[in-house]
Amino acid sequence: MPQVDPECPAILAAFRRRNIKSLLPSSLAARDPMYRRAGSSFDLKCIREYQPFDDPRAIDWKLLGRTDRAYVKEFYDEANEGIAFLVDASGSMAGAEGYREFISSLGFLLLGLGLSVSVWAYADGLAGPRLSLRNRGAHRRLSEALDGMETGGRTDTARAWRQLRAASPLRRVFVFSDFHEAGFRPPPPGAGRVFLVRFRLPFSRLAQAGTELEVTDPETGSVITLPWDRVEERAWDEAEAMREAGLRSGGPRSSYIRLDPGESRAPAYWEILERLHA
Amino acid sequence: MPEGLLPALGWAAGLLSPVLVLLFVALRLRRKARYPHELLAPGGRTVRADFLPRTFRLYYDAVIDGLCALAIAAAIAGFPGPRDRGTALVLDCSRSMLAGVAGNRPLDEAVRLALSEEYTGAELFVLGFDPERARPSLGRLPASARLASTPDALAAALEASVTFFSVDYGLMGRLVRRGYTDIVLLTDELGPAASGFTARESGFREGAAVHAATRSWSGGRSVSRWVVSGGAAPTGLRRVEAGGALAPVAAAEWGIEALPGGFRLSVASPGAYALAWETPGGQAGLVPFMAAPPPPVLSARGPVSETAKAALDAWTDAVHGRSRDEYAFTLRDGGGRARPDSVSVADTDAEPLILSPASVLGAVVAAGYDPDADLALGRAGMSSGEASLAWLSAVSAGARAAEAARLAAGASGGLVPLGEGLRSRESPGGRVTVLSPPSSEYWRPSPGGTLALERPEPPRIPAALVLAALYALKLALHRKFRPARGARSAGPST
Known part of the structure; x- marks a missing residue:
């Protein structure tokens, strides 16, 4: 069974301390809309009259024009929305070092922060039913699923x-x-x-x-004989640079994290959590 | 099957075996890996990286080694050898081929043989003399002679188009190199035994002739000794003027003295002359010759050379009389080695050597060694009476070299026939150069010795160039493909 990286509990504790949102009463993190925090999602919570402490930018100017009274719209905070894991289970991932451990550790962190996680495996399409995890105790199921x-x-x-996208409305996807x-x-x-x-x-x-x-493609089974010389190295470097540039070109709401074998994964956890709660 | 192919295949098999062993070892050492091919050959890969197919890059080392093995095998086995061109019929067009009565000359017999059925299909070459380049030549039959279908017509065409002067049999080696396996020389009499070719001899015809045997400057005059045969006797002397005109020579300027078997002819001044001769039977001829020039004017630099010059001047005065200013020769102390117009002598302490016996008429003269001087003499060498012979030999060699240079310069503009010899077409400075046939054209060549045409070794330069190109290619490909040094950059982490 994939183990959680040993630095993850410390990361979770540290992040909970510094994230003021996580200090709110657990009742506010419940699924009942009455207790969900207002936020910046597109999920409308309510429309109420403007109060002096409200941000004037939140005033609905169309309603003001129609009724001569200032109203503000409140939306649910998207922080408590679930997170989707799309896990590549194709043949090329068979030998990926630390693959399952990283996903398990990230699930441990996100579930520990009170976020629900839905997991899909895929190869040439989504494979199998999704795995829905809603609390810290569900992490074991995630580890078992990854193990199997x-x-x-x-x-x-x-x-x-x-x-x-067709099967799930979740907007935060790994x-x-x-x-x-x-x-x-x-x-x-x-x-x-x-x-x-x-x-x-x-x-x-x-x-x-x-x-x-003699290189065998793990997905197609085809074999090529390759001289690992300067030309191939240069070609690999050039192709890699193009691939990285392409993966980074998703815009400001797309994040790219690369994990090489042997590298510490702790910075990646921190970076993901920072961006998730930015 | 082409000649030399089997040995080449044998060598190739032997030399390719290590290459095959290397290939087998590489196959055994090949590792296996599982990796997505799209990461190795993505669509965005540059064309520059693919300038050679990956398969060739796998085996370029073995391919080049194999090509080198094949090139070495071919070079060792001499494959491919020169193309077999068959029989070459070489017609000797020296002056002696014209001796005798027309119709019965060696030339007539040679052309009859050349046109006989025995040599049908053989290529006919002419071994003659190129007057434009003033040197012996070997070439194909002149165009005018190719049309001749009868021996008489061919002989007449050859006489009209070929200069019968002297030949160089060594030129037949070119035919061997061109791939003619059977070479037949049609000549009158070769003298030495033939090796590597066949000499068809028709027999030497001895006729009337006069020939200058020696030429020297003596008593202030140019003296030449002549030998005669066939009852020939001199009848008159002419000076060859610029443009080829023959001018009479005043009686006071030349003299003739009968000798056993010939005569001695002396002229007052050097230059080009033509001697007319005649036999009692009415046969006549005209032989051009160059009268010997006077010895050079000596100058000296240094005390040792001054002493040598004094001795040589006394000797030349006694033997030759006062010389004209034909050219200068310098005796110098110290450096200046192997110059055509000077001889240098260095003073040396150690004298472990002796001077070349050829330069001192066989005497033993102690000498040292100085790389910057022609002669290195010490106390013992200087005290030898024969040491002055070394200077005299150097002066004589210089004089011969100077005359040869003058003749070559005069003949460089081309030669035209003059009597039995040739005359320079141009006369730079009013100086005419004439050439007379060598004595071998008048007297039967001496038997003995062997004239051999060796089959040349296969040329090594092409094989060497091929190997150099292959190894240069191998080096270039190695530099292109070798792994980069040092650690690879893994790129940014995020």
Whole structure:
């Protein structure tokens, strides 16, 4: 079963301390709309008369014109909306180092912060039912699901993304993959936010410079013989730079996080939490 | 099957085996990995990186090694050898081929043989003399002679278009290099034994002739000794003027003295002359010759050279009389080595050597060594009476070299026939150069020795160039493909 990274409890504790929103009474974090905090989502909570402590920018000017009275619209805070995990379970992820541990750890952090998490696995489309996790105690189910997740098939992230958008209204989505598909571009996040978490394995980690390799594609099974020479290294670097540029081109509401084997994952957790609560 | 192919294949098999072993080892050492191919060959890959197919980049080392092995195998086995061009028939067009009565000359017999059925299909070459370049030549039959279908017509066409002067049999080596496996020389008499070719001899015809055997400057006059055969006797002397005109020579300016087997001819001034001769039977001829020039005017630089010059001047005065200012020769102390117009002598302490016996008429003269001087003499060498012979030899060699240079310069503008010899077409400075045929054209060549045409070794330069190109390509590809040094950049982390 994938273990939670040992630094995660400390990160969770630290983030809870510094995040004032998490200090609110738990009743306010309930699902009852009466106790949900107002915020910046598009989910309308109520329309009430303008009060002196309200931000004048929140005044609904159309209502003011019709009724000669100032009203403000209040929306539910999107912080308490659920988060979707789109987990690449295609054949290319079979050997990804720390893949399941990272997803499990991130789930541990998000559930610990009171956020609900829905998990979908995908290959050439969404695979299997979603896993809905609503509290810290559900983390064990996430670990078990990740542990039992079988990899195989070809990757079609774009198709899986479309299926997810059709199946779920959740606007905050994490996509975990190696993003090896040629020409892949991050999906438009719409009104929400998308996190592209890439598990990258530089080929130089597999190949010694100047050697020949017989490389099998884990998804198609085709085999090529490759001289790992300067030309191939340069081609890999150039292609990698283009791929990174493409993954970063999703706009301000799209975040790209790359994880290489052996690197510490703690900075990635911090970065994700910071951006999630920004 | 082409000649040399089997040995080349054998060598290739032997030399390719290490390459195959290397390929097998590389195959055994090849590692396996699982990795998405789209990360290795993405669509955005640049064309520049793909300038060579990946498969070739896998095996370029072995491919180039294999090509080198093939090139070495071909070079060792001499494959491909020169193309077999068959039989080359070489017609000797020296002056001696014209000796005798028309119709029965060696030339007539040679052309009859050349047109016989025995040599049908053979290529006919002419070994003659190129008057434009003033040197022996070997070429195909002149265009005018190719149309001749009878021996008489061919002989007449050759006489009209070829300069019968002297030949160089060594030029037949070019035919060997061109791939003619059977070379037949049609000549009168070769003298030495033929090796590597066939000499068809028709027999030497001895006729009337006069020939200058030696030429020297003596007593203030140019003296030449002549030998005669066939009852020929000199009848008159003419000076060859610029433009080829023959001018009479005043009786006071020349003299002739009969000798056993010939005569001695002396003229007052050097230059080009033509000697007319005649036989009692009415046969006549005209032989051009160059009268020997006077010895050079000596100058000296340094005390040792001054002493040598005094000795040489006394000797030349005694033997040759006062010389004209034909050209100057310098004796110098110290440096200046191997110059055509000077000889240098250095003073040396150690004398572990002796002077070349050829330069001192076989005497033993102690000498040292100085890389900057022609002669290095110490106390023992200087005290030797024969040491002055070394200077005299150097002066004589300089004089010969100067005359050869003058003749070459005079002949460089082309030669035209003059009697039995040739005359320079141009006369720079009013100086005419004439050439007379060598004595071998008048007297039967001496037997003995061997004239060999060796089959040349296969040329090594093409193989060397191919190997150099292949290894340069290998080096360039290695520099192109070798892994980058140092750690690779993994790029930004986020």
